[in-house]
Amino acid sequence: MPVPLPDLPLPDVPLPDAALRRLGLSGVRAVRPVTVGLTNRCWQVETGWNRRLFVKQFLGAEPERLRGQHRTVRALQERGLAVAAPLVTPEGRTLVEVAGDLFALYPWVEGRHLPGWLMHLGQARALGRQLALLHHELARLLPPGVPEPPAPPDRDTALRAIDAFLVRIARKPDRDAFDRFVRAHLPCRRALLEAARPPRPSTAPEGASGWTHGDFHMANVLWHGGRIAAVLDFDALAVRAYAQEVVRSLMLFFPSRDRRGLATAQAAAFVAGYRAVSPLSERQLAEAAELLWWERACDLRHLERHYGRQDRTRDHLFVTDGLMLSWWSGHPDQVATVLAGETALASIDAIPGGIPS
Secondary structure, eight states: OOOOOOOOOOOOOOOOHHHHHHTTOOSOOEEEEOOOOSSSEEEEEEOGGGOEEEEEEESSOOHHHHHHHHHHHHHHHHTTOOBOOOOOOTTSOSOEEETTEEEEEEEOOOOBOOOGGGSOHHHHHHHHHHHHHHHHHHHHHSOOOOOOOOOOOOHHHHHHHHHHHHHHHHTOSSOOHHHHHHHHHHHHHHHHHHHSOOOOOOOOOTTSEEEEOSOOSGGGEEEETTEEEEEOOOTTOEEEEHHHHHHHHHHHHOBOTTSSSBOHHHHHHHHHHHHHHSOOOHHHHHHHHHHHHHHHHHOOHHHIIIIIHOOOTTHHHHHHHHHHHHHHHHOHHHHHHHHHTHHHHHHHHTSTTOOOO
């Protein structure tokens, strides 16, 4: 059944004048909220000579962690990577605090967010290559770290939660489109979980983990003139298995146009682009995909927000995750082909001269 997939940003809040002063901004002509995003507040600021800038307020973040991220992103920019790095204020800072709130200033980057299904194969391959280069440069910049071994969610806990949500929805006198989607989807998810085996422990070799972006998806990459203009938002920078970020990113970037499957040719090109720079094995990617499938199947946090806190801002994420999970479960061979990059390589080979790297 069709379910609306709204973009539900944080409520508009004025940018404090004190923050503008601390960031060294004067002659401000206009301040406009940027109404995309769920975790931070952002504004476009226009100053004299039509100069446009971007101000970000960080919600629930640790100042020292943010300063470290800022140093890293500025170093990535100095190494020639297309990233949006924070600017330094007249006080020599990249982060200022105003009445307990944290703000940073960035250049305004021209571009747009490009869904994976709209990319041609060269763009999808370039995106995978960009992620691999980020991983490579982060490994050169930051000290080695060991990721926490992933703990697969507990199936029994998820099954009990599924049953509780179904009971709660059944007792509602008036059900909206989201309730009807959840009521139809959860029995299918229960059946998938009951039939599946928990993921096996990872066999990833040494060197298969390192510093990762942590939130590499469509809203955090800007394109301009057909090329990547900037990678944004390194707030989730942390040590993880590289394969984990590759698989999560392709599932976020490459849903099909109707969101009921995967844009397989572009997704495979993304994997091929990554593996052309960084040699992840098919086994590593398959293990990461197995763990991500299990996490998605057990993940009911968006329902807890909706029914427990009356917070609808993540409803669309539950719907898109649910549609992808259902498709993924019914098409394991296509997922395996994507993780091998085979669809893309065959398509690229069919083009005279291929796609330039």
